[in-house]
Amino acid sequence: MAIQHILVVDDSATDRFFLTELLQTAGFEVTGADSGEDCLEKVKTAAPDLVLMDVVMPGLTGFQVTRMLTKDATTAHVPVILITGKSQATDLAWALKMGAKACITKPVVSADLLALIKTL
Numbered sequence: 001m002a003i004q005h006i007l008v009v010d011d012s013a014t015d016r017f018f019l020t021e022l023l024q025t026a027g028f029e030v031t032g033a034d035s036g037e038d039c040l041e042k043v044k045t046a047a048p049d050l051v052l053m054d055v056v057m058p059g060l061t062g063f064q065v066t067r068m069l070t071k072d073a074t075t076a077h078v079p080v081i082l083i084t085g086k087s088q089a090t091d092l093a094w095a096l097k098m099g100a101k102a103c104i105t106k107p108v109v110s111a112d113l114l115a116l117i118k119t120l
Contacts, residue, residue, distance in 0.1 A: 003117055005029040007048035009039040009065070010083070011057040015106070019052060022110050028117075036060025040068065043075055050120060052113075055084040055091065055103075063098050070099025079120050083108060 006028050010016045013034070020030045031046045033039040036059055043051060051069065055062040062082050069075045082095040082103040095103035102116055 003028070003049040003120055005031070005046065005048045006050045006052055006117075007031050007033060007039065007042055007046055009033040009036070009051060009053040009057075009062070011035060011054065015054065015083075019108065022108075022113070023052075026114055036062065036065040039065050043069060043078060048078060050117065051078055051080045053080060053082055055082050055086075055095075063094060066095070066098040066100050081113075081116065 006023050008016055008019045008030055011034055016032050016034065020032060023030045031042055031048065033042045036057055039051065039053065053062040053065060066080045066082060069078060069080060079101040080099065082100045083106060084091045084103055085106045092103045101120060104113060104116065
């Protein structure tokens with residue numbers, strides 16, 4: 001299935017705006033969510049083909065939400081890419097353990113993100 005609709009989850013309005021603009025310019029339909037809790041609601045109503053999610057957020061973290069999405073039969077098919085502000089191997093290992101397809105670091109490199117999305 002080709003990815004057409006992406007749910008961008010980030011508590012930073014600036015980061016959400018940057019990612020939304022980048023993805024819309026590349027031809028994707030984008031929905032935004034500002035928290036892990038908001039993501040859990042929108043993933044069921046917006047039916048995204050991909051979730052692009054920040055790791056560090058108040059309330060539920062990106063790791064926790066990824067785990068919930070990948071363990072729920074109704075959302076397990078939706079791939080998740082986590083975005084972290086830390087460039088540590090432990091974040092990547094933890095992201096994969098929670099069920100994410102990948103973990104990238106901020107600042108996001110546009111070409112790298114688009115190339116990664118094409119591989120899913």
